[in-house]
Amino acid sequence: MTAYSKYINEVLRTKSCHDLIHPWTMSCRQSCQDYMSNWSFDGVKFFFPAIMISMVMKTKTNYTKAILKGIYDIMMCSVVGHFSFAMAMTTSCVMYNLLKRCYYSTTVFIPSLLGAQMVNLLPNNAIIGHANPFACMFFEILIKFIDLECMHTMRKSRWWGTFWFMCGSGGLLHLLNKQRKSGVFWFLAPPKKAKNNEAPNEEDIRKIVNPCSHSDSCSTFVLQGMRTYANYGLMVEILRNIASNIGKIKAKPGDFLPLATRKINYNLITFLMAYVGCYRWTCCLLNNYSNGMSFDVVNLLAGFMAGIAYVLWPNYNLFSTCIVTMVQVYWQYLLNQENCPKIIEKINRLPLGGLIYGICMAVCVQVMVFYPDKTAHLSYTAIKANSSGGVEGLKFTLTGPLFGQ
Numbered sequence: 001m002t003a004y005s006k007y008i009n010e011v012l013r014t015k016s017c018h019d020l021i022h023p024w025t026m027s028c029r030q031s032c033q034d035y036m037s038n039w040s041f042d043g044v045k046f047f048f049p050a051i052m053i054s055m056v057m058k059t060k061t062n063y064t065k066a067i068l069k070g071i072y073d074i075m076m077c078s079v080v081g082h083f084s085f086a087m088a089m090t091t092s093c094v095m096y097n098l099l100k101r102c103y104y105s106t107t108v109f110i111p112s113l114l115g116a117q118m119v120n121l122l123p124n125n126a127i128i129g130h131a132n133p134f135a136c137m138f139f140e141i142l143i144k145f146i147d148l149e150c151m152h153t154m155r156k157s158r159w160w161g162t163f164w165f166m167c168g169s170g171g172l173l174h175l176l177n178k179q180r181k182s183g184v185f186w187f188l189a190p191p192k193k194a195k196n197n198e199a200p201n202e203e204d205i206r207k208i209v210n211p212c213s214h215s216d217s218c219s220t221f222v223l224q225g226m227r228t229y230a231n232y233g234l235m236v237e238i239l240r241n242i243a244s245n246i247g248k249i250k251a252k253p254g255d256f257l258p259l260a261t262r263k264i265n266y267n268l269i270t271f272l273m274a275y276v277g278c279y280r281w282t283c284c285l286l287n288n289y290s291n292g293m294s295f296d297v298v299n300l301l302a303g304f305m306a307g308i309a310y311v312l313w314p315n316y317n318l319f320s321t322c323i324v325t326m327v328q329v330y331w332q333y334l335l336n337q338e339n340c341p342k343i344i345e346k347i348n349r350l351p352l353g354g355l356i357y358g359i360c361m362a363v364c365v366q367v368m369v370f371y372p373d374k375t376a377h378l379s380y381t382a383i384k385a386n387s388s389g390g391v392e393g394l395k396f397t398l399t400g401p402l403f404g405q
């Protein structure tokens with residue numbers, strides 16, 4: 001990697017910020033104005049599925065309120081995302097003007113890290129919501145950079161990937177059971193330890209009250225969970241279609257139904273159904289036939305078995321979301337321990353969300369520009385959407401001369 005960065009430094013020697021950042025204008029000020037004002041709707045489309053799915057699944061009754069809150073969060077995230085990238089591009093110009101030449105680290109990495117600090121303008125939970133997808137992409141890139149045989153197998157084999165997702169899912173549900181108030185989003189919450197004979201609350205059904213304290217039969221309970229999750233998946237998909245076709249719907253309100261149901265991602269729906277179905281089914285099975293197995297073990301094994309749903313829809317996003325969520329919950333679990341190490345408390349006082357977002361975003365942009373074969377698919381989409389195509393242009397102007405294009 002050192003030899004590669006030296007090589008890039010050599011290539012960048014003759015380049016100016018005009019060549020790389022704003023080939024359409026000589027003026028750095030004009031470029032800053034253009035980056036700031038060139039806002040597109042792509043950022044909204046990018047943040048939509050992740051934010052909306054957590055909003056819809058977290059809510060119990062008032063869906064309209066949840067959807068409006070989701071739309072607000074999505075707008076905030078895409079506006080901040082846009083300005084972070086615009087600031088990053090501007091900082092790159094500032095760096096060039098200060099240092100009088102472009103370097104491997106000062107063209108993309110440091111400017112992105114600094115530009116990303118715009119995220120600190122958001123409230124804390126929104127910062128975490130913003131940092132999460134970038135942490136997932138960072139993790140995906142990390143997997144691609146680890147040059148080990150087992151990693152190659154894991155990436156290429158559907159069944160190995162599924163096995164690791166099952167381990168991750170079991171571990172995550174175990175941690176979610178230990179750390180109840182984590183505030184993170186995951187498709188399932190472990191059931192509350194309900195008292196026996198307590199009538200299950202209709203509204204609480206999706207939270208999976210203690211599996212075998214449910215009043216219906218176990219099969220009804222499992223099927224009910226699958227139906228509820230199918231509805232969630234369908235609702236998110238329809239909302240996503242509406243959001244991405246809003247212009248067309250406005251122009252032709254008569255086409256609302258075909259447009260809203262045009263591109264339904266059935267993978268998401270079948271994954272959700274299989275995930276909750278396997279979890280509940282394993283819980284019920286163990287509760288009925290395992291002769292008093294403790295709830296901790298039942299939950300861990302059910303979480304592990306639920307992970308098999310991954311085989312229906314193997315993808316990096318699911319996998320990395322699971323691992324990143326696990327790290328977050330574990331962090332909170334550590335903080336809540338009585339003998340929590342002092343160093344953890346000290347680190348937690350730092351503006352962690354902004355720092356993590358900054359580092360992950362800077363790595364993602366750096367990899368996208370200089371190592372295009374290692375970039376995460378999601379990070380490519382995210383960066384392209386947030387920078388309104390700006391970084392993609394940068395990628396071509398930078399890697400074009402590097403690879404002799």
Ligand SMILES: [Zn+2]
Nearest residue numbers: 017018028093
């Ligand atoms: Zn410039």
Ligand SMILES: [Zn+2]
Nearest residue numbers: 211212218284
């Ligand atoms: Zn049951």
